Amino acid sequence: MVQEYEVIIIGGGPAGLSAGIFVARQKASCLLISKDLGGQMNLIPKLENYPGTMMSSGPLLAKTLESQFLSFSGEMIYDTVVMIEETEAGMKVKTSRSEYIGKSIVLAPGKVPNNLGVENESVLSNKGIHYCTKCDAPFYQGRVTATVGVGGYLLESGILLSRMASKVYLIYKGGTLGGDKDMIASIEKKENVQLIPQSSIKAISGTNNLQSITVVDNSGKETTLQVDGLFIEMGSKINLDFVKHLVKINQKGEIEISEGGKTIHPAIFAAGDATSIPYKQIIAACAGGANAGLSAFNYVERLKGRPGIRADWKKTMGDTVFHY
Ligand SMILES: Cc1cc2nc3c(=O)[nH]c(=O)nc-3n(C[C@H](O)[C@H](O)[C@H](O)COP(=O)(O)OP(=O)(O)OC[C@H]3O[C@@H](n4cnc5c(N)ncnc54)[C@H](O)[C@@H]3O)c2cc1C
Structure with a gap:
């Protein structure tokens, strides 16, 4: 039987993990599928510009975000998503080993920098x-x-x-x-x-x-x-073959998003380096992940006829729900 989740997140970098934290903390069933833990953060031995940490590293931040996600009962599997299809039951996510159904999807597949292809390049990566x-x-x-x-x-x-x-x-x-x-x-x-x-x-x-x-x-x-x-x-590669038939891709090969990580598909949200945001940095990926995660949660709540959570917690007069 195909396992079903309210939200399925693709990508275990800062955008995907942050989305996971925000979804799982709302007690929605949430599966994060990723090829690895951390994504590009694994290329950062010394992380100086993540606010709130004076001296950290990419892998350490990845581990912390993962622990936080798992502590809210989020589920994580290591696999590669090869295709997403729309079905009556929801969005079918096919991986190289299995299939899952998600009522909503958060895309956070990031990117990979192109290399020169010269000998010693990988050995001296981050050593000059x-x-x-x-x-x-x-x-x-x-x-x-x-x-x-x-x-x-x-x-x-x-x-x-x-x-x-x-x-x-x-x-x-x-x-x-x-x-x-x-x-x-x-x-x-x-x-x-x-x-x-x-x-x-x-x-x-x-x-x-x-x-x-x-x-x-x-x-x-x-x-x-x-x-x-x-x-x-030398630029970077973004691979969106598994979802390009469902979202709008801009000239740079990025997923076009609007406020709250919305894509042109009502059930699909996106965050991080694979999207049309201007600054590709960890703090921006985390913020985008939080937005996309909450939007995905609200989308699922609305399917159930519930109002979802407010976009602005402090608003008391004429409360508005951030609708999708
Ligand atoms: C060398 C280098 C140094 C950097 N230094 C800094 C820095 O000091 N400070 C800073 O703020 N930013 C830095 N950055 C940028 C920062 O790492 C990125 O902005 C950030 O990691 C983007 O996060 P993301 O979650 O969008 O994507 P990524 O970190 O790229 O993560 C994407 C994840 O998705 C997974 N994935 C992709 N496709 C699939 C698929 N089909 N199925 C399953 N999983 C998939 C990947 O395996 C990966 O885990 C650096 C980047 C590089 C390359």
């Missing part, structure tokens, strides 16, 4: 190699860095690093920089930024930490640069 400049640039105050990537990601990375690092090598394949003209003009004026066009990274070296990178240009000439940090800004 980084995939999120806005997250990790502050660790490189006064140090020598390089950034490699594409378009706007590369420009943003170069500008952020130039404010912190003593030197920034900006490495790109084309002959000219692509992207926003004002950002290009700003980069070209920076004295601590050295442009390295028509080039790519051939090798990454270091024993315990990154020590140098070897850059090769279009003519085949190789140059070794001593750097403390390398930022890889």
Whole structure:
């Protein structure tokens, strides 16, 4: 028999776990399905910008959120969702091993950063190699860095690093920089930024930490640069194949959401990096997860003919329910 839940959440990163906490705490039956615990938080050994914690790590925060979710009787399974289908009984969630029915769904599948595919890259990840400049640039105050990537990601990375690092090598394949003209003009004026066009990274070296990178240009000439940090800004992958027939996907490949994590499907809500929010950070994913979780709970309550919970707890005059 197919197990049924009031809310099924897809994704065990900060968005999915936060949604789970808010749903399970309302005593709704809630299943969280995820490939892993923590998602991108597993790539953050030192977490400095999550409010309320002075010194934490991504995996530690993931474990804490998981414990909090389980303490409210939320259920979690490790599996991959391969398809969601609409049925008369509710939304059918097919995983690689099983099937479940949810009255409502919260999508929080996040994203995965693209890598360079160069030897030593994964070994030196977080030991000098980084995939999120806005997250990790502050660790490189006064140090020598390089950034490699594409378009706007590369420009943003170069500008952020130039404010912190003593030197920034900006490495790109084309002959000219692509992207926003004002950002290009700003980069070209920076004295601590050295442009390295028509080039790519051939090798990454270091024993315990990154020590140098070897850059090769279009003519085949190789140059070794001593750097403390390398930022890889090649964009990221969001895989929504399992749900793309049910929600609206924007040009960036993200799920379009509106207030409360609403999608165009009345039973499906979404949060976190896989959605159209501007700032892809943990605190934003947690907040989005809380919104989407409460919206999913309210949707299920309304199916039962109940009013749901108020959007604003303190409102006393002319109380309004946040309807979906
Ligand atoms: C290197 C790096 C450093 C970062 N540093 C910081 C930082 O210092 N501070 C900060 O605030 N933010 C940081 N971020 C950004 C932050 O990690 C993300 O904004 C946040 O993790 C997004 O949360 P999420 O829950 O939306 O997605 P994710 O964290 O990506 O989690 C998505 C989850 O969904 C699961 N999933 C995906 N598809 C399926 C499927 N089909 N079936 C089942 N499960 C699925 C994944 O396995 C994963 O568990 C960093 C990101 C990176 C890459």
